[in-house]
Amino acid sequence: MIEARGAALLYHDHGREVYACRDIGLRVSEGEFLGILGPSGSGKSSLLYMLSGLKTPTSGQVLVDGIDLASLGDEARSRLRLERFGFVFQHPHLLGYLTALENVVLGASGSGDRLVEAENRLSRLGLGDKMHRLPHELSGGERQRVCVARALMGSPEAIFADEPTAALDHANGHAVVDMLRQERGGGALVMVTHDPSMLDGADRIVTLVDGCLGEAAVAARPGIEPGTC
């Protein structure tokens, strides 16, 4: 469904060229749970941004259903993100002046039964009695669960999660990952983390080191192979 071909992301840092990712070849299949592991600064977030259309590769391509994302305009790429993708970021970003429910509604476009869906999502994530609270009235874990509910809105084909558990304790982190796994329906889940234990249920895990990719079969755990350039 989503495919990176020789994708690279190059930053210019005070005249110096820094590759956040280089020569990435990676497929995300329908419905799979793909884990991306790697140390800090290895380019995990950059890879996720390229796969989800938030960043355009400086060379190579990212294709969604065979269409090069770079060939799409800002408008079409935005629509793709809103309608077909879901996002959970490391920090539970919510709009402070909207209630949990209203924040979740933002996760899908169109009108109709968005409100009903949002209520259901929140209830299933255990926030049924808190959906009318403002974000500052929720705990960090609860806020991240609201973000999960928002990402699940509209049953996206792929959910991208960038260290969704980083700001949470171990138990809460696991709870959030489980929710993402169980509630995502048929959608793929691409999750970045530096904590291998969060990827227990993953179908496949790839590792990144210095922006280069290596693949490790789930079966091969715990000896996950590092990526090589």
Place this chain on the structure above:
Amino acid sequence: MASTFLFRNAGKTIPLVAVIVLAVMLISGIVAMIDSIPLSIRTIYRYSQQMVGITPRGDPAQTPIIRDRIEKEAPVPLERVMVCRATGAQVRSIVGKWPFVVLGLAREDMTYYLDRMGSRGINGRLPETGKAEALISEPVARNLGLRKGSLLLGPVQDGAYSPEEVRVVGIADTDEWLMFTPIEYQRAHHFPPIDVLLVFAENLPDQAKLDNWAVKAFKGERAQVFVYQELERDTQDMFKILYKILNVVIATLVLVITLMMAMLMNIYQSQRLPEYGLLQALGYTRRQLLSRAFGETLVVVVGGWVLGLLVAYSLLLVVRAQLMTPQAFALDPLDRMAFIYTIPIPVAILAAGALTVWSRFRRFDPVSVVERRLV
């Protein structure tokens, strides 16, 4: 959706709206007050719309000749031609004292004149023929603080001289400004000994035709014609320069306010960048977010503007009731000029706000927000 933020962040919205309200109030207030001056001139001398006044020049014997000519040549039917004398008094305005004419009229001419001015009656009575007595209208009484028995003209009255004390015996209930004494009294005691003609057409459109004709007919003749249109023209000329100065002042004011508001808008929109960044990351298009930001600005600006106009209107009503009406000064709380002068404020602020948002959006990476590199 656009208003959700505004309502839930009243602490940020109210100061913004308040600044616009104050600016609109200030400008429309200033313009309405300045406009009240020419409006007062027009109101005070409006009586002259109903007639054309003609005085002989250099030769008092011209009056009957002029009268003859008018009665023969006038292009419209004449309702009445009367002879009067005139002396001067003063009325008060917010910019000092203005001259006003005290007409000396025959008793039956007074009755006709009052009728023509839409008088609804007299509190008191008409001056007795030949006596040192005066009739004034209600606005004059209010303006000068006169009542029945008050002195209108007198030997020591500033700018309202008469050798005898002329007291008010009646106050006419009309909106027009007027002061009468018996013509015989003025003939006996006032200078110059010139009979003035007042010529009334049957109605206002005819009167305007008559006025125009008179101005042309007596050009270069030994007669001076006084018509209302000339007063209008003179007033406009008089205020032309004042309005030029006013334009500069208001343009500067609008500029200052707009700069200030643009700065405020800039801060305000900067605080919203994380929100826009998040929404953009989630998949809202730049256009959606721009129109959302623009919508919010529109609500604030138009809301502030309308509110400002309402506040200004209420304030001018109070000013009129408390300060102007008691002295019969004219003030129009719905002044068109005052309204027009406020339009640059919302337009300029809207433009500044839109420009701010647009320029901030041009180079903006939502990733910087979700990565928290931007707080």
